[in-house]
Amino acid sequence: MGNGIQAIHPFVMFFYYSCLGFFAMFFNHPIFLLAGCLALIGVNLSHDGGQAMKQWTPLMMTMTVLIIVVNPLINSRGTHVWFDLFGKQVTLEVMLYGVVTAMSLLMILLLFVSLNIVLNGNKLLYIFARILPRTAFLIMMSIRFVPLLKRRLTEIQDVQRLKGMTMTQGTLRERAKSGMSMLQILLSWSLEEAVETADSMKARGYGSGTRCPYIPYRMTKSDKRWLSYLLVAFVICGTGGLLGYGKIIIYPELGTLHLSLLDWVVFACGMAVALFPVFVEGREQLKWNYSI
Amino acid sequence: MELFNLNHVSFSFPNTDQHVLKDISLSVNEGEFLVIGGASGSGKTTLLKLLKRELTPTGKLEGEILYKNKLIHEWGERQMVEQVGYVFQDPDNQIVMDEVMQEIVFGLENLGYSTFEMRKRVAEMVHFFGVEDLLSAKPSELSGGQKQLLNLLSVLLMKPRVLLLDEPTSQLDPVAAKELILMLERLNKETGMTIVLVEHRLEELYAVADRVVLMESGEVRYEGDSRQVIGALYADCATQFFPYLPAFARLYMEFEEMPIVSAIPLTVKECKQWIGRDEHEIVPVEAQLNQSKERWILEMDDVFFQYQKKAPFVLKSFTLRIPKGQFFAMVGGNGSGKTTALRASLGSIKPQRGKVYLNGQDMKKMKDSEWLGKIAYLPQNPRTYFVQQTIEEEMQSIGERLKLPDLTKRMHHILEAFDISHLRTRHPYDCSGGEVQKAALACILLGKPEMLFIDEPTKGMDPVSKKHLGELLYSLQQDGLTIFMVTHDIGFAASYAQRCAMMFDGEIAADGTPDELFKGNYFYTTAINRATRETKQPEVLTYEEAVATWAVRESI
Structure with missing residues (x-):
């Protein structure tokens, strides 16, 4: 199960990601969003040193730039005209709106990169097993078949290649034809074998009553503490947001970007939520390094 | 109860x-x-x-x-x-x-x-x-x-x-x-x-x-x-x-003059007690290296292979030479890289380093179509071989692809030889495991290949079908076919192969005749060999060998 953030109960993590997703769409103050993005970058760094994030960087960069550039070209609302571009007025509001949208999306992407590392396959399935037990079970079974079918296909390819059927050489038409034949073999073979899988399920009582899923994760005391911590911070942020803190008015005319004291309180609570994985990992590190 | x-x-x-x-x-x-x-x-x-x-x-x-x-x-x-x-x-x-x-x-x-x-x-x-x-x-x-x-x-x-x-x-x-x-x-x-x-x-x-x-x-x-x-x-x-x-029980029943039911040996220990122990000096075996002047059909030189960049090497400096017309068997535990070695020799995977030559030609440089029909592969699961609805149709389509002359005659001949004429109109999935294997072998041999690769042919077979298969492969080899077999089944390899090799940790650890390779091992040998080692009777690998070498009805 791993240490640090991997050891936290999936429900707590799921709650954390839901909170952050909510924040990303709820607040639109650029400072809030920027801080959110930075916090998530920090979270990703704390997971694996940014390995997974690195793969996504090109996509995220292009998307951010694209939104910021395209938005002024197709939109000309707002009142503070900045400059003219190809006879179109580019307003401050439009620019800012582009930045806010881009950051909000970026935050969600970063969130999913982290979610992919922390709530991998089984933990996610475990969460959904409560809500959608049948779907979760079906997904679990299908995942199981991926490596199996892959292995079978390699076997078929090895055999059929020596019979002159390949997908790597010949004209496109020939390749498509041999590909189809191989899939046909894979299908009939797998269906044949699946009869035994079905028997094995029946032999172990599948469908004889309501399934009662095994729960491999235990809600520990520290999980409960973290959950209440997240809950309190989230409620403060939520009420603050409803009262208008952490939000700005962009259209039709840009409001103030100034942050009041209460804005800062909401900001602090938001950060407390966003940086939760970093705290968990940090505590673990401290314990390792300084406890006797 | x-x-x-x-x-x-x-x-x-x-x-x-x-x-x-x-x-x-x-x-x-x-x-x-x-x-x-x-x-x-x-x-x-x-x-x-x-x-x-x-x-x-x-x-x-x-x-x-x-x-x-x-x-x-x-x-x-x-x-x-x-x-x-x-x-x-x-x-x-x-x-x-x-x-x-x-x-x-x-x-x-x-x-x-x-x-x-x-x-x-x-x-x-x-x-x-x-x-x-x-x-x-x-x-x-x-x-x-x-x-x-x-x-x-x-x-x-x-x-x-x-x-x-x-x-x-x-x-x-x-x-x-x-x-x-x-x-x-x-x-x-x-x-x-x-x-x-x-x-x-x-x-x-x-x-x-x-x-x-x-x-x-x-x-x-x-x-x-x-x-x-x-x-x-x-x-x-x-x-x-x-x-x-069990082979011990058969030996006992056939060699003992007055067999007693309650004394039939069922384990290696009991069998040794029955034959009687006799100390032999263990002579380290020197493999006879008969470097014949025959042509190599398959040469693999210093082949290295890994499945992923950071994964360990499955084949490490793997070197193997098979002369024309030999029945070669490779044995080895799970994960020793047997199947990978077979796949490399077939050209299914490209080694990172090293060369594979088939008939003197570099496999890397050849196109798939060039050796179509020249080498044949019988997979572990022969069902993967069949595309058509019946065995006859399958043979016909192979014949057309290889452009074989007088196909019908040849088909008829090979079906007769394999004794599977009654299966020609059947779907491959409706045949038993042994039958489908024979049918696949018949299809493969239609094009008269020079070399046959077999992966674990005896898996799940009963002893009688195993014997039939062994005899079939032996007769094919007598007709000049080179066979490269990968198997777990030491008894099968010892009975029918000319040369065996043991694979360990990505390379061939030992290579020789079945006698040289298996006699004297503790576990990597047949049960009957363990039972006859250091006894008053000559050490044997298979039941057939015992019948041939032991003096019949000699009082023990």
């Missing part, structure tokens, strides 16, 4: 008059280790499936099956699921879930046990099996033996009273098979669990079983204590069952 009672049970599949089981009366006692043997198609699996209510095949059933003196259908569904456990033949097909932990609790989840009860049972059984480190693994990462152990564990968690196993070791290598049988023996002895096992490979099982049942064409022919069954077989001269007997 009797757990199962079968009273005059007959069974036939729908739309056939043929009875798969004919008037079987049998009982299974509580706490017994019962082994059911017999050729493929003798009805053993059907019999076993009838004992597990959920798996009863559709068909006409006569007679009655009682479980604890009550008809099997009168029991509650849940009780039958729990009390009768069933392990199948193929380790892969039974696994349903994507994680080992999820898989082992699958049955318990279905029956709606509480998490507390599941945790308790899992903790206990996992510890007993010693597989704690596998719990978070993916089933696809496990070896065949581990998968079968996982299947057994998953069934045992439901606390069955009786365990039914359908050829559980047929897909495993000898070491893994032995481990599984040891586990079953332990369960039987320590927990008193009733075990009913159906198997071809009975060699080790005779020593373990309390009772042996031998079946033939749907009827129980012999039944009783292992030694009694062997004695009865010899008294009746039932030669069709002889290949199923």
